[in-house]
Amino acid sequence: MPSTAASTTAPTKRGRPGYDQQSVLLIAVDVFNRHGYDATSMGILAENLGISKSAIYHHVPSKGDLLKLALDHALGGLEAILEEPGATSGAADARLEFVLRQTIAVLVDRLPFVTLLLRLRGNTDIERNALERRRAFDHKVAGLISAARDEGSLRQDIDPRTVTRLLFGTINSIVEWYKPGGSLSPEKLADDVITMAFDGLHAKP
Numbered sequence: 001m002p003s004t005a006a007s008t009t010a011p012t013k014r015g016r017p018g019y020d021q022q023s024v025l026l027i028a029v030d031v032f033n034r035h036g037y038d039a040t041s042m043g044i045l046a047e048n049l050g051i052s053k054s055a056i057y058h059h060v061p062s063k064g065d066l067l068k069l070a071l072d073h074a075l076g077g078l079e080a081i082l083e084e085p086g087a088t089s090g091a092a093d094a095r096l097e098f099v100l101r102q103t104i105a106v107l108v109d110r111l112p113f114v115t116l117l118l119r120l121r122g123n124t125d126i127e128r129n130a131l132e133r134r135r136a137f138d139h140k141v142a143g144l145i146s147a148a149r150d151e152g153s154l155r156q157d158i159d160p161r162t163v164t165r166l167l168f169g170t171i172n173s174i175v176e177w178y179k180p181g182g183s184l185s186p187e188k189l190a191d192d193v194i195t196m197a198f199d200g201l202h203a204k205p
Contacts, residue, residue: 021069024049024059028066029112037067037116038123064126071120071130074113077106078137092147093154093198099141100167100197101190107174108186115175138164167197 031040031048042063046053060066081087086098107114117134120127142164148154154163170193178189 019049019051019059021059024056025066025069025073026112028063029070029116032067032070033112033115033119036119037063037127038121064124067116067124068126070113070116071126074106074110074117075130075133075137077110078103078114079133081106082137082140091153092144092151096141096144096148097194097198099144100171100194103171104174104190104193105186107171108178108180108189111175111178111180118172118175138168141168170197 027049028045031045035044042053042056046056081099081102087095117130120131122128122131142160145154145160145163149156149160
């Protein structure tokens, strides 16, 4: 799997015995996804970790720092895709397919982190900054769609902005139903999404 999806864990920092920053972050992301970030207090985090609230501060200064670490992990994987050779050279439709495949790979590889990203409300500066980075990523993908359309490899009768919303609506929905380790592999999942997006659902003659 390409480097954009190779890192399955967030950066590690040693802290109190029994936990490092990575393990605290993984549990925190799970709690944020179950309860919502706003509704999650340091007390709830401490209860799920089985440690005191004060012990959490040996790993991170605040709940917001946990959120930032998690969102950086999700967005870093997505943003790195756009720097890969497959996203920067070649025909626009091939670059678009590469970016979509790798987006799915990152989503599956960092599923809890991307789930948290997609559920942001934008209530804090950290959330708003993350949403701005996500919009910038979407904007660059929309540019690839427009370029492929201009090259004649994509149909002309659908607004590129509509195509972008539909593609990401499909891809983002994966966080709600995909179960890693099941019968549908990440590679087959990407194949199915690409086939549906580029070839449609009509059977070939």
